[in-house]
Amino acid sequence: MSAAEPRIAILGMHQETNRFVKITGEADFRAACYFEGEAILAEARRPAPAMPAEIPAFLEAMDRTGPWQPVPILLTSTEPGGPVEQGFFDACIGKMQASLKAAGPLDGVYISNHGAMATTGSHDPDGDIYAMTRALVGSGIPIVATLDLHANISQRMVASVDAIIAYRTNPHIDQRERAVEAAALLRRLMAGERLAKAFIRLPIIPPPLKLVTASGLYGELIAEGERAIGPDIALVSVVGGFFRGDLPKAGLAIIAYGRGRHPDELAQRLAARAWAERERFAQSLTPLDTAIAMAVANGESATGPTILLADVADNPGSGGPGNTTDILEGLIRAKAERVLMGNFVDAAVAAQCHKRGVGARFDAAFNTANADRFARHLKLRLEVLALSEGPVIGRRGIAEGRTVNLGPSAAILGGGLTMVVVSRRIQCADPIYFETFGLKIAEFRTLVVKSLAHFRAGFDEFVTPENIHEVDAGGMTTPVQSRYKYKYLPRPIYPLDLDMVWTPPTI
Numbered sequence: 456m457s458a459a460e461p462r463i464a465i466l467g468m469h470q471e472t473n474r475f476v477k478i479t480g481e482a483d484f485r486a487a488c489y490f491e492g493e494a495i496l497a498e499a500r501r502p503a504p505a506m507p508a509e510i511p512a513f514l515e516a517m518d519r520t521g522p523w524q525p526v527p528i529l530l531t532s533t534e535p536g537g538p539v540e541q542g543f544f545d546a547c548i549g550k551m552q553a554s555l556k557a558a559g560p561l562d563g564v565y566i567s568n569h570g571a572m573a574t575t576g577s578h579d580p581d582g583d584i585y586a587m588t589r590a591l592v593g594s595g596i597p598i599v600a601t602l603d604l605h606a607n608i609s610q611r612m613v614a615s616v617d618a619i620i621a622y623r624t625n626p627h628i629d630q631r632e633r634a635v636e637a638a639a640l641l642r643r644l645m646a647g648e649r650l651a652k653a654f655i656r657l658p659i660i661p662p663p664l665k666l667v668t669a670s671g672l673y674g675e676l677i678a679e680g681e682r683a684i685g686p687d688i689a690l691v692s693v694v695g696g697f698f699r700g701d702l703p704k705a706g707l708a709i710i711a712y713g714r715g716r717h718p719d720e721l722a723q724r725l726a727a728r729a730w731a732e733r734e735r736f737a738q739s740l741t742p743l744d745t746a747i748a749m750a751v752a753n754g755e756s757a758t759g760p761t762i763l764l765a766d767v768a769d770n771p772g773s774g775g776p777g778n779t780t781d782i783l784e785g786l787i788r789a790k791a792e793r794v795l796m797g798n799f800v801d802a803a804v805a806a807q808c809h810k811r812g813v814g815a816r817f818d819a820a821f822n823t824a825n826a827d828r829f830a831r832h833l834k835l836r837l838e839v840l841a842l843s844e845g846p847v848i849g850r851r852g853i854a855e856g857r858t859v860n861l862g863p864s865a866a867i868l869g870g871g872l873t874m875v876v877v878s879r880r881i882q883c884a885d886p887i888y889f890e891t892f893g894l895k896i897a898e899f900r901t902l903v904v905k906s907l908a909h910f911r912a913g914f915d916e917f918v919t920p921e922n923i924h925e926v927d928a929g930g931m932t933t934p935v936q937s938r939y940k941y942k943y944l945p946r947p948i949y950p951l952d953l954d955m956v957w958t959p960p961t962i
């Protein structure tokens with residue numbers, strides 16, 4: 456039985472881990488989103504909160520659907536990056552545990568995580584948070600969790616909470632809808648309803664480009680699951696996963712909830728289809744030289760559509776440093792014209808631009824602090840076009856309506872290109888990152904974005920899908936799975952082991 460004014464704890468820790476890039480620490484979380492207790496509610500009620508979109512949407516949905524009392528615990532989030540430093544994770548889960556204990560009797564819990572986190576000491580920190588919460592509140596209190604569809608799902612995660620709800624869109628535009636769904640489900644569970652669950656993880660790591668949901672097998676699996684929702688199926692998530700975490704729990708996962716054996720039957724049906732049609736996950740990228748030639752040709756022609764080159768191998772949204780130079784060097788060498796590029800991460804160059812001011816011309820050295828084989832030193836004579844301190848409100852796509860901080864940043868002209876240089880690793884998924892400098896995107900013939908898929912929901916005003924080219928450049932987020940050296944990924948797995956045999960489970 457639920458209380459007249461049910462008390463619902465709210466907590467979350469969002470991070471997506473790329474095992475192959477440098478460790479993520481406390482400062483990374485604090486610079487992006489870190490709130491404890493009542494501060495969560497205060498930030499969520501601001502016009503453009505600097506936090507995952509689920510939280511404000513969940514609060515509003517609970518407000519709309521009846522009396523309740525929020526019990527805010529801890530919420531933190533940061534950009535994708537390397538494994539989270541264990542000490543900071545321990546501090547967070549320790550504070551969550553202490554606050555949940557101190558909160559007294561609860562009627563429900565909402566956990567908003569990303570779901571693809573790894574720490575330097577745990578392969579399943581999302582499961583650690585779920586299991587800690589369950590152990591504390593006991594078996595009778597409903598716990599509902601939302602996740603990104605790039606989550607890696609463990610059996611322990613599924614076992615520890617009453618329901619997991621994953622995003623259904625990529626680019627992600629349904630975070631609010633999923634949070635509203637979580638609120639509604641929590642109300643049903645608090646009223647006494649219980650759901651049977653089914654969980655199947657397949658030995659498939661789909662290429663990230665094939666997890667875009669507008670077309671292709673992945674979107675069809677999600678749609679097939681959605682069509683099954685009704686009296687027998689309450690909820691189904693098809694979770695694509697994030698293979699760069701190099702985790703034992705990697706793999707496309709299906710989680711279904713409902714009555715009796717229906718969730719099992721649905722999960723098995725979707726798993727069998729995904730396995731049978733797995734070759735549809737094959738990806739193809741545009742070779743670097745081809746992409747550069749396209750940009751040159753487009754710059755020389757006054758007519759025809761704008762093209763977009765996606766630097767998918769250096770996507771800060773997958774943990775990339777945002778400073779690789781394959782495409783940049785190629786465009787400069789080939790003297791490509793009317794090219795707009797962002798967001799290039801180089802805090803030292805951004806700081807120099809701020810020091811010298813708008814209109815200044817000077818010789819800048821890129822990647823002085825952190826050059827590597829993908830991000831080479833580069834000297835460039837540049838002109839400072841415009842400056843920003845960094846905070847912007849997302850206009851379109853994944854960051855819409857939220858405050859994002861680029862850090863001190865500048866628009867520059869150099870090597871014949873117009874480029875945005877930023878201090879913080881933010882993937883270029885929203886036109887606002889150019890517009891905030893007064894740049895007119897429509898005046899350029901070629902756009903280059905360091906982003907993998909989310910730019911599609913931001914730049915659809917300027918470029919059509921057939922004019923988007925995912926470039927096969929070098930970088931720590933390349934979608935080509937065979938280029939990584941894995942330690943923990945379960946083998947055999949598709950598509951690394953093409954001759955493997957697997958049989959979907961049956962009742």
Ligand SMILES: [Zn+2]
Pocket residue numbers: 603604605627
């Ligand atoms: Zn995602």
